[in-house]
Amino acid sequence: MIKLENVTKVYKGDVVALKDGSFEIGKGEFVFLVGPSGSGKSTLLRLLNHEEGPQAGRIYVAGKDIGELSSWKIPYLRRNIGSVYQDYKLLPNKTVYENVAFALEVIGRPRHVVKTQVPAILELVGLAKKRKNYPDELSGGEQQRVSIARAFVNRPLILLADEPTGNLDPATSVGIMRLLDRINRTGTTVVMATHDRSIVDTMRRRVIELDRGTIIRDQARGVYE
Amino acid sequence: MALNVGYVGRETWHNLGRNPTLTIASIITVAIALTLAGVARLVSEGTDDLADKFRGDVELIIFLEPEITEEQRRAIETSLDDNPEVREWTFVGQQEAYEEAQELFKDQPVILDLLEPEDVPTSFRVEPTNPDADSVLALRNIYGQEAGVASVESATEAIRAIQELTRQLNFGVFFASAISAGVAVLLIYNAIRTAMFARRREIEVMKLVGATNWFIRVPFILEGMVQALLGGLLTIGLLLGLNRVLFQSLADNRYFELFENFDFTNATVISKSLVLVAVGAAIGALGSGFAVGRFLDV
Numbered sequence: 001m002i003k004l005e006n007v008t009k010v011y012k013g014d015v016v017a018l019k020d021g022s023f024e025i026g027k028g029e030f031v032f033l034v035g036p037s038g039s040g041k042s043t044l045l046r047l048l049n050h051e052e053g054p055q056a057g058r059i060y061v062a063g064k065d066i067g068e069l070s071s072w073k074i075p076y077l078r079r080n081i082g083s084v085y086q087d088y089k090l091l092p093n094k095t096v097y098e099n100v101a102f103a104l105e106v107i108g109r110p111r112h113v114v115k116t117q118v119p120a121i122l123e124l125v126g127l128a129k130k131r132k133n134y135p136d137e138l139s140g141g142e143q144q145r146v147s148i149a150r151a152f153v154n155r156p157l158i159l160l161a162d163e164p165t166g167n168l169d170p171a172t173s174v175g176i177m178r179l180l181d182r183i184n185r186t187g188t189t190v191v192m193a194t195h196d197r198s199i200v201d202t203m204r205r206r207v208i209e210l211d212r213g214t215i216i217r218d219q220a221r222g223v224y225e
Numbered sequence: 226m227a228l229n230v231g232y233v234g235r236e237t238w239h240n241l242g243r244n245p246t247l248t249i250a251s252i253i254t255v256a257i258a259l260t261l262a263g264v265a266r267l268v269s270e271g272t273d274d275l276a277d278k279f280r281g282d283v284e285l286i287i288f289l290e291p292e293i294t295e296e297q298r299r300a301i302e303t304s305l306d307d308n309p310e311v312r313e314w315t316f317v318g319q320q321e322a323y324e325e326a327q328e329l330f331k332d333q334p335v336i337l338d339l340l341e342p343e344d345v346p347t348s349f350r351v352e353p354t355n356p357d358a359d360s361v362l363a364l365r366n367i368y369g370q371e372a373g374v375a376s377v378e379s380a381t382e383a384i385r386a387i388q389e390l391t392r393q394l395n396f397g398v399f400f401a402s403a404i405s406a407g408v409a410v411l412l413i414y415n416a417i418r419t420a421m422f423a424r425r426r427e428i429e430v431m432k433l434v435g436a437t438n439w440f441i442r443v444p445f446i447l448e449g450m451v452q453a454l455l456g457g458l459l460t461i462g463l464l465l466g467l468n469r470v471l472f473q474s475l476a477d478n479r480y481f482e483l484f485e486n487f488d489f490t491n492a493t494v495i496s497k498s499l500v501l502v503a504v505g506a507a508i509g510a511l512g513s514g515f516a517v518g519r520f521l522d523v
Contacts, residue, residue, distance in 0.1 A: 049433075072437070072438070075432075075435045075436060075437045075438070076435065077435070078432070078433065078434065078435035079434070079435030080435075081435075083433055089426075089429070089430060089433070091426055091427060091430060092426075102427075102430065102431075102434070103430075103434045105232050106431045106434060106435075106436035106440055106441075107434065107435055107436055107437075107440075108440070111231070150434070154434075154435075
């Protein structure tokens with residue numbers, strides 16, 4: 001599903017975010033990206049989403065070399081990748097329903113599709129009763145659920161999560177992880193960057209560890225350290 | 226790539242209401258630019274026929290000196306007969322000239338009192354074959370030299386002056402409208418950029434979720450065009466108003482026969498304005514096109 005071949009990413013000022021990284025992630029896998037701040041986790045996720053391009057190496061998503069994609073095809077790549085962030089990135093003047101519906105509307109899905117899909121996904125994430133609330137009326141955990149709902153409503157092949165539990169307390173984090181796990185079990189590949197030691201240790205999934213841009217560990221059923 | 230028309234329409238309508246001051250400023254600027262252009266067109270149309278009208282009335286008047294001899298007079302008559310550039314001529318004698326003068330100055334009794342028949346010059350009224358300025362000028366030069374001729378007058382100078390004046394007037398107004406059109410484009414550009422900045426969160430999410438570039442752009446371009454089109458509608462209103470207030474009164478004015486043709490019907494004004502509305506749409510598209518093009522890249 002995802003394959004990196006000798007990928008190097010350098011930012012301005014000669015900051016090496018990723019150095020000659022290679023790995024392969026199969027369909028339906030659940031992978032943690034761990035490492036200290038600045039180790040390159042977020043960069044990796046941005047490369048997968050084509051928000052950035054590598055200086056060297058190739059990136060394959062669902063078998064396609066995304067470096068070779070013409071720019072008008074990139075939106076279609078992104079429709080197959082759901083993204084969840086630490087700051088939720090919700091639209092403050094839209095309700096929960098509207099925030100999730102937005103993801104369907106802007107890719108041109110007709111109204112009847114929106115009307116069926118959105119309630120279903122809100123049910124899945126456990127927010128059916130809050131559909132008319134605004135983000136500032138929700139707790140952090142609820143906002144993240146909305147974000148996940150929005151990322152998943154289009155049934156993407158891949159879900160990328162950049163420190164999704166970063167702003168949440170341990171108990172709430174567990175709830176979010178259960179949700180991600182459920183989503184993973186439907187066949188969605190999940191790649192999650194995280195600092196959260198306890199989550200990684202509890203779930204025992206594949207762990208890819210980064211240190212200053214280099215992949216130093218790639219372990220199935222791994223722990224944080 | 227189904228573009229949900231309802232969505233786009235709703236979004237555009239909603240966006241227009243976000244920053245009303247800026248929106249209104251754009252609309253007014255477009256209206257000013259288009260109104261100037263419209264005035265230029267109407268003025269040029271009104272004065273176009275003008276030149277033709279005067280051309281038809283062109284007449285050369287050869288004023289004769291009071292001391293002119295019979296011989297000299299007949300010499301001129303023969304010359305006029307033989308000249309192919311002269312279509313027709315008549316002689317206006319003392320009495321006739323005096324009566325004409327009395328008519329011309331009937332509102333000015335002071336002059337009438339002083340006027341004696343001997344004071345009014347006799348003249349030949351000559352209708353040229355070719356009413357254009359150069360031919361008339363040639364005739365003037367010929368007869369100006371003849372013995373017994375005091376002066377030769379024609380309206381060509383006046384026509385030339387009018388033509389030159391209207392040309393410059395047209396140019397001036399057109400130039401002003403071109404500049405204000407440029408300003409309108411800039412203002413719409415700015416209005417759309419502001420709108421884009423205000424919606425940067427939405428735009429970020431749209432890109433993340435996989436909306437195509439055009440899906441993101443179209444509402445902004447529409448917003449710019451709607452502003453410009455509203456400006457166009459305002460222009461139609463302004464031009465109709467100007468027509469009523471300015472042009473009609475010029476046309477009705479007895480003293481300024483010049484502006485006789487400024488009697489535009491509402492229908493004429495409106496039909497001329499439709500082109501302007503199209504130009505307005507172009508201004509809107511240009512301004513917003515530049516705005517989205519530069520700042521929305523995947």
